[in-house]
Amino acid sequence: MTTLPGVRAARTASPDRPRSHRGPRTGEARWALLFLGPTLIGLALLSAGPILATLGISLTSWDMLTPPQFVGLDNYAQLLGDGRFLTALRNTFFYTAVSVPLGLVLALGLAMAVNQQIRGISWIRTMYFLPLVTSATAVALVWLWIYSPTGILNHALGVFGVSPQRWVADPTLAMPSIIAMSIWQGLPVNVIIFLAGLQAIPSEYYDAVSVDGAGRYGRFRYITVPLLTPSIFFTGVLALIGAFQVFDQIYVMANPGKPGGATITLVYFIYESGFRNFHMGLASAAAWILFLIVAVFTILYFRTQNRWVHYK
């Protein structure tokens, strides 16, 4: 091989490419600014900047008609004494605590069920994946009918002698009913991620533990679960963040004055106080609390990563 010694020396000297010597790439920072221009403006005006703005507005009393007045932490104090806000907070936590783990477990089971190499499997999977593209609005409407006193659920349970329930109107049943619907709608995303994870597990691993005498459970426990932990971790993040933001189904199901606010969530509260009652300060305080909750839980969740997620 007749490589020019100088070229090779330059390569080894600067592993992260020509950055060090002035070559044709010197103007790249300017090009980068051009390519990133829209993104930088968006970051400043539409996401990062507004987070700080939310904090600022949350310290004011503002109806958008008269100028905002600085009130310090009054909005936060008011929220802590506001029964409706506390209900929203409790519902949001309940929704998250139930829907996330249950959704993941069901999705894992379903992913293993449809992880088959048989003819027509893609058609079968389509049936399971279909809820993926549905709007929560339309889905909530359909489930409102499923849950209605004369709906299919009461009919089906009637076969087993269960008396008709008011699934959405009964304050104790309302939240679990909404959760069941949301899990149904959220399953496909998790199943797809798990399925990809399952298919990435080399079959030799299973062969190896089978030789060691592992049965069905052993293979699941010692191969499937550990190798799937990155997927489980990722779906967990998505589900966690999504669950704290639940709104659409709440809007549709709680809207026609159903049980006196029994099912409102944090985002519904933000929408209501900001865009129906025009208490922008209060809405911003609630939004900032939502942000803190999501941030804290996400960070805590990432902290647990080292303990149970195995990256290959």
Add this chain to the structure above:
Amino acid sequence: MSASVASTPIHHAPAGRRTRRRAWRLLRKTALYIALVAGGVAMMIPFLWMLSTSLKTRAEVFSSAPFSFPTGLHWENYSTMWFALPDVTFGTFFQNSLVIASLATIGQLVTCSMAAYAFAVLDFPGKRILFALILATLIIPFQVVLVPNFVLYRSIPWPFSDSGNWIGTNLPLWVWAFFGGAFGTFLLRQFFLAIPIDLADAARVDGANPWQIFRHIYLPLARPALATVAIFQFMWSWNDLLDPLIYLRDLSSYTTTVGLAFFQGEYVGNWPVMMAGALVSLLPMIILFLVAQRYFVRGITISGLKG
């Protein structure tokens, strides 16, 4: 010893056992199919019930058993639904959704691909920090910035709306898309990183500037990834409820989701007509999914596994 092995009946008498084993395997496979299809049908019950209800009369819905087939196909529920609201048809909602979702999709494709190219190919100071910042916005609930964004859009003068600003127009629902986005940027960057850098290097030696390399090498190669980003953005815009609810004021500017939610308030208890509305509103996305399922699946797995 070898003789005794040869004389064992394994090679000679398996006919019965083999058919039995084959029958067993067939049985297992059939059971598997039945279980999987039954599960799939169970998953689709809401769709099936939506469809069957939408073809029944109101009287039928309340009197007959839920699993019964409609006595006749009452397609008139669909025309009732379509023309249910005064002055506007569901077609208007469709058109509004289509315009907003298309513009948002174009915006995301252009600006996310540009940002992704900068992160994947170009060298500039602060690259890692900036990318981390953009990823961080993925976990920020967008509702947190709802109020400041509303204030921002309200402060932009606009002579063509009743409010004199962007409130009441569809601008807040798609203009943001021309200012980057975390999901698209992340997904396209992953894709761009997989393209051999030698291609760009060779083009650079030939005198191509970064824009030309982006435009003529990276974009054409990234078509499948662009399709994925497009499909997801289109779906999100189509299905969004909160933003249209906040910014749209006239019935004639409503999107399909807001129209449907409004419709629900007007037609309480008229399940056949409401199910017809829900079904029609879902149809475009269902068709898109059936046509482009692999792009949906790919989008989810790319962002899920290589993260």
